Amino acid sequence: MYNELSPRKQAILKAIVDAYIENGDPVGSKALTQSKQFVLSSATIRNEMAELEALGYLEQPHTSAGRIPTELGYRFYVDALMQDYALSQGELAELNSMLKAKSAEIDKLIHNAGKVMANLTNYTAIAVKQSPGRNTVTRFSLTYIDERNFLLVMVCGKRSAKTRFVHTDVPVNEEVLRMLEQVLNNFVAGKDLSTLTLPYLMQMEQCLGNYAGLISPIIKFVYEAVDKDEERDLHIDGVDKLLEYPEFMESGKLKDMLGMFDRKDELFELFDEEGDDVTICIGREKGVEAMAGSSLVFKKIVVGGKTVGAVGVIGPCRMDYSKVVSAIRYLSDGIASAFLPGSGQLTPPSAPDEPNKH
Amino acid sequence: MYNELSPRKQAILKAIVDAYIENGDPVGSKALTQSKQFVLSSATIRNEMAELEALGYLEQPHTSAGRIPTELGYRFYVDALMQDYALSQGELAELNSMLKAKSAEIDKLIHNAGKVMANLTNYTAIAVKQSPGRNTVTRFSLTYIDERNFLLVMVCGKRSAKTRFVHTDVPVNEEVLRMLEQVLNNFVAGKDLSTLTLPYLMQMEQCLGNYAGLISPIIKFVYEAVDKDEERDLHIDGVDKLLEYPEFMESGKLKDMLGMFDRKDELFELFDEEGDDVTICIGREKGVEAMAGSSLVFKKIVVGGKTVGAVGVIGPCRMDYSKVVSAIRYLSDGIASAFLPGSGQLTPPSAPDEPNKH
DNA sequence: TTTTAGCACTCCTTTCATTCAAGTGCTAAA
DNA sequence: TTTAGCACTTGAATGAAAGGAGTGCTAAAA
Numbered sequence: 108m109y110n111e112l113s114p115r116k117q118a119i120l121k122a123i124v125d126a127y128i129e130n131g132d133p134v135g136s137k138a139l140t141q142s143k144q145f146v147l148s149s150a151t152i153r154n155e156m157a158e159l160e161a162l163g164y165l166e167q168p169h170t171s172a173g174r175i176p177t178e179l180g181y182r183f184y185v186d187a188l189m190q191d192y193a194l195s196q197g198e199l200a201e202l203n204s205m206l207k208a209k210s211a212e213i214d215k216l217i218h219n220a221g222k223v224m225a226n227l228t229n230y231t232a233i234a235v236k237q238s239p240g241r242n243t244v245t246r247f248s249l250t251y252i253d254e255r256n257f258l259l260v261m262v263c264g265k266r267s268a269k270t271r272f273v274h275t276d277v278p279v280n281e282e283v284l285r286m287l288e289q290v291l292n293n294f295v296a297g298k299d300l301s302t303l304t305l306p307y308l309m310q311m312e313q314c315l316g317n318y319a320g321l322i323s324p325i326i327k328f329v330y331e332a333v334d335k336d337e338e339r340d341l342h343i344d345g346v347d348k349l350l351e352y353p354e355f356m357e358s359g360k361l362k363d364m365l366g367m368f369d370r371k372d373e374l375f376e377l378f379d380e381e382g383d384d385v386t387i388c389i390g391r392e393k394g395v396e397a398m399a400g401s402s403l404v405f406k407k408i409v410v411g412g413k414t415v416g417a418v419g420v421i422g423p424c425r426m427d428y429s430k431v432v433s434a435i436r437y438l439s440d441g442i443a444s445a446f447l448p449g450s451g452q453l454t455p456p457s458a459p460d461e462p463n464k465h
Numbered sequence: 466m467y468n469e470l471s472p473r474k475q476a477i478l479k480a481i482v483d484a485y486i487e488n489g490d491p492v493g494s495k496a497l498t499q500s501k502q503f504v505l506s507s508a509t510i511r512n513e514m515a516e517l518e519a520l521g522y523l524e525q526p527h528t529s530a531g532r533i534p535t536e537l538g539y540r541f542y543v544d545a546l547m548q549d550y551a552l553s554q555g556e557l558a559e560l561n562s563m564l565k566a567k568s569a570e571i572d573k574l575i576h577n578a579g580k581v582m583a584n585l586t587n588y589t590a591i592a593v594k595q596s597p598g599r600n601t602v603t604r605f606s607l608t609y610i611d612e613r614n615f616l617l618v619m620v621c622g623k624r625s626a627k628t629r630f631v632h633t634d635v636p637v638n639e640e641v642l643r644m645l646e647q648v649l650n651n652f653v654a655g656k657d658l659s660t661l662t663l664p665y666l667m668q669m670e671q672c673l674g675n676y677a678g679l680i681s682p683i684i685k686f687v688y689e690a691v692d693k694d695e696e697r698d699l700h701i702d703g704v705d706k707l708l709e710y711p712e713f714m715e716s717g718k719l720k721d722m723l724g725m726f727d728r729k730d731e732l733f734e735l736f737d738e739e740g741d742d743v744t745i746c747i748g749r750e751k752g753v754e755a756m757a758g759s760s761l762v763f764k765k766i767v768v769g770g771k772t773v774g775a776v777g778v779i780g781p782c783r784m785d786y787s788k789v790v791s792a793i794r795y796l797s798d799g800i801a802s803a804f805l806p807g808s809g810q811l812t813p814p815s816a817p818d819e820p821n822k823h
Numbered sequence: 824t825t826t827t828a829g830c831a832c833t834c835c836t837t838t839c840a841t842t843c844a845a846g847t848g849c850t851a852a853a
Numbered sequence: 854t855t856t857a858g859c860a861c862t863t864g865a866a867t868g869a870a871a872g873g874a875g876t877g878c879t880a881a882a883a
Contacts, residue, residue, distance in 0.1 A: 135846050148856050153847070171846050171863040250606040250620060258626050260618050262608060268616050268628040346704070347723035365705035493875050506827050511876070529834045529875050 225345025491531035583703025
């Protein structure tokens with residue numbers, strides 16, 4: 108589909124997108140000839156631009172304005188035309204200093220990554236933290252509080268734990284809790300939830316005699332704890348950056364965005380993507396109406412084969428994709444390797460030696 | 466200070482604030498006479514308004530506009546003039562249906578309260594969840610995971626628990642953990658942290674022999690868990706509601722707000738208030754520059770003498786205080802009584818029988 | 824002494840016409 | 854195939870004019 112574009116058309120498209128990303132004004136044929144990168148007259152470029160528009164890569168806000176890229180134009184740009192951006196020394200320093208403070212939990216690191224991203228790119232950043240879906244509880248532990256209350260601790264995998272306070276109508280004591288704990292560890296720990304059939308549960312209840320009534324509320328908690336959506340968490344940073352881009356100042360765009368930021372479920376869906384490298388969603392490509400005019404760039408954070416979260420930025424379609432992509436890739440990989448067991452040192456994904464001045 | 470205002474001035478001030486809150490246009494003398502609540506000519510009212518302005522309760526955007534309240538004007542209004550708003554049946558139903566879904570943790574309830582508040586009042590809502598400061602850990606529980614890892618569970622009070630994964634250099638087993646657990650429960654549980662002096666810690670370490678090295682990282686976690694700031698959490702809902710008020714559309718107000726929403730620390734400070742009833746912060750009263758033109762109304766949620774959070778709304782100074790106050794009071798008290806042990810039924814703070822049409 | 828009618832004045836908002844500049848498409852020539 | 858030239862379109866910027874809302878002040882009325 109793309110090969111219908113001659114090299115010259117591609118060069119012109121690239122120049123237009125680059126220029127438009129940089130200053131936000133529709134770019135006309137004259138501006139391109141003045142930029143000295145083409146030895147063509149404005150008329151020739153005009154013809155090419157007219158064809159690019161007919162092909163759907165460009166559009167005109169109105170008759171007497173220059174051209175701006177369409178969603179298709181941006182798509183082609185990020186897929187085929189965009190150049191790699193090498194992070195500057197200062198930018199690398201900023202990212203690294205964040206990554207080195209890896210003392211804390213991965214949650215905090217991801218959260219901080221959002222703040223850093225927002226600052227570095229000057230777009231709104233989204234940091235997603237998600238525990239791997241479809242857990243099983245690997246171990247139970249019950250802690251006595253008083254006759255009617257105890258704490259249920261569920262260890263999921265080796266890296267996360269959830270607690271619930273359980274109130275009982277039957278009085279309990281340490282001994283009962285030990286027994287219950289043992290039953291849970293024998294019957295439920297490590298099992299997939301689908302194996303918890305009714306007869307199976309009844310078997311457990313038999314083991315507990317008078318305390319059989321405790322099982323069903325606990326199982327409810329287990330379901331809740333294991334439920335995939337339960338453990339997703341999403342932080343948005345630098346919302347005020349949106350205001351720096353005129354595309355959000357008019358019409359209802361800003362409202363759309365802020366509304367979407369409130370409906371986190373909808374946001375999560377945007378992050379459901381197969382790819383493992385940086386994903387770029389331009390405008391309504393994913394079918395989300397509120398994304399019209401905006402783009403989302405993100406990358407999953409994968410530690411030891413498990414997706415533990417993602418980090419991304421959201422901003423106008425007219426976004427500095429090449430810089431954003433570089434920053435996100437660096438940060439996402441950096442977080443991942445900071446948490447890879449054993450690896451203390453970061454391994455930057457690319458060797459940036461010559462910083463771009465942008 | 467306030468008694469310098471004659472009853473008539475108060476009535477006029479009230480009428481002005483009411484009218485301005487309702488439609489956002491500066492209110493002139495003519496509008497007041499037309500409202501039929503005064504049997505005075507516009508000239509008389511003009512004189513009164515001029516005096517109210519001289520006293521600092523009103524101001525004029527420009528010479529040929531009506532008057533709008535100053536921060537002092539709003540202050541007087543909320544302190545002395547504002548009428549109680551009786552929530553309508555529909556509004557009560559909305560609030561109650563939220564409160565009845567009390568299955569979940571108090572965290573979730575508070576979070577939901579924010580969403581409901583935002584919808585009901587049409588202002589941005591803030592839901593604060595804070596565990597009572599300066600906890601002690603009341604009980605420890607250790608769960609074996611593998612030779613080098615175990616889970617540390619710290620129960621604080623009877624209502625909250627925190628977990629930490631601990632990695633050890635010394636191999637451990639169930640037995641060791643039991644011993645360690647006992648030591649922690651004997652020496653640390655229920656103690657104020659200030660009693661954990663160095664000699665005291667050394668005494669503990671003696672009890673543990675080879676495993677003395679485990680104590681210090683655990684104590685570090687205890688400090689973290691007990692640290693006051695650790696457990697504050699804040700959710701903002703309905704940010705897009707800001708856009709419905711023209712005061713945020715111009716100048717940098719919106720940016721100020723969004724910026725403040727990002728700096729949660731600053732927000733938390735606004736919620737540090739002594740009072741137990743609804744608190745109203747008008748504009749820069751609390752010394753926060755970003756609050757210029759905006760007001761915050763909130764109320765702590767107090768369960769059994771402990772502050773567990775707060776719920777509030779933030780919006781333009783021109784806010785429907787009376788409705789907001791009623792809603793917040795109802796919700797805050799509702800959450801509190803939903804979580805008061807034993808009390809299944811809600812006890813509404815006031816008996817609303819005749820809904821206001823507003 | 825207080826209230827009110829009357830009036831000149833201020834200042835914002837809206838409207839309309841005009842001008843200006845940028846950029847285009849098209850045609851014809853190179 | 855490219856380019857110069859030109860007529861045309863359109864939004865943005867400017868400024869004058871009109872309109873309106875509201876005020877303060879003065880003097881008369883209650």
